[in-house]
Amino acid sequence: MTVPTISNGLPALGLGTYKNTGEQATESVTTALEMGYRHIDTAAYYENEAAVGAGIEASSVPREEVVVATKLWYDDLAGDDVVPSATASLDRLGLDYVDLLYVHWPAGSYDAAETMAAFNDLYDEGVVDSIAVSNFTPEQIATAQKHSEAPIAANQVELHPLLQQDELRAYCDRNDVAVVAYAPIARGKVSDVPELTDIAGKHDASEVQVALAWLRQNDVAAIPKATGEAHIRANWESQRLTLDDTDLAKIDELDYHERLIDPGFAAW
Numbered sequence: 271m272t273v274p275t276i277s278n279g280l281p282a283l284g285l286g287t288y289k290n291t292g293e294q295a296t297e298s299v300t301t302a303l304e305m306g307y308r309h310i311d312t313a314a315y316y317e318n319e320a321a322v323g324a325g326i327e328a329s330s331v332p333r334e335e336v337v338v339a340t341k342l343w344y345d346d347l348a349g350d351d352v353v354p355s356a357t358a359s360l361d362r363l364g365l366d367y368v369d370l371l372y373v374h375w376p377a378g379s380y381d382a383a384e385t386m387a388a389f390n391d392l393y394d395e396g397v398v399d400s401i402a403v404s405n406f407t408p409e410q411i412a413t414a415q416k417h418s419e420a421p422i423a424a425n426q427v428e429l430h431p432l433l434q435q436d437e438l439r440a441y442c443d444r445n446d447v448a449v450v451a452y453a454p455i456a457r458g459k460v461s462d463v464p465e466l467t468d469i470a471g472k473h474d475a476s477e478v479q480v481a482l483a484w485l486r487q488n489d490v491a492a493i494p495k496a497t498g499e500a501h502i503r504a505n506w507e508s509q510r511l512t513l514d515d516t517d518l519a520k521i522d523e524l525d526y527h528e529r530l531i532d533p534g535f536a537a538w
């Protein structure tokens with residue numbers, strides 16, 4: 271299968287690694303890459319960058335074919351902390367560069383001017399191919415863009431059929447910022463939505479595969495967490511599913527607005 275991409279070229283399906291650590295994380299990453307995945311997502315906060323890097327190293331896939339993304343936690347976003355924190359992430363990953371480096375949350379020591387200036391330094395040095403943000407509102411993206419000479423390539427947010435983020439997606443589309451969805455299956459809750467069950471039955475698929483297909487067909491990249499081979503493969507096979515206009519409209523009409531990740535320091 272040719273790896274589907276969203277409009278900016280980012281692989282439409284990636285492997286999320288939150289709460290996947292140690293040998294299991296290494297095995298999951300290697301399995302995914304050998305299966306055809308070309309987008310691996312981690313973060314300093316996950317405490318698994320070394321295991322993820324080992325999985326990349328153990329696979330037969332050339333490094334330049336893989337989009338590797340990591341994130342700096344909000345305690346490490348002060349101007350003087352960004353470069354050493356990013357360097358530490360690279361060391362743990364065992365890589366010379368990452369394809370995407372995210373501001374994990376616009377909170378804590380985050381300061382738009384100082385943080386984005388330091389991210390731009392990393393971009394200029396070539397150790398970060400693209401800079402990105404996560405959990406940003408449209409207003410926060412706009413502020414970050416004002417302080418960044420380098421383009422902001424992506425915004426990673428919670429996004430799934432139960433939290434569709436229409437306003438945010440529209441802003442990102444207008445400003446050439448790719449959208450990457452974490453928790454894209456709402457931590458399994460998509461399996462309990464009757465409309466998704468109906469669509470899944472129509473296509474001999476699962477509700478999870480329907481949710482992932484809906485994201486892909488809306489030009490959103492998804493990074494579902496998966497550990498075992500069967501789960502990794504089931505997500506991969508979602509890329510063979512094409513929803514018709516009736517399916518897409520039925521999902522678009524869902525009105526749950528169910529946010530699952532909602533820390534007190536979030537801006538919304």
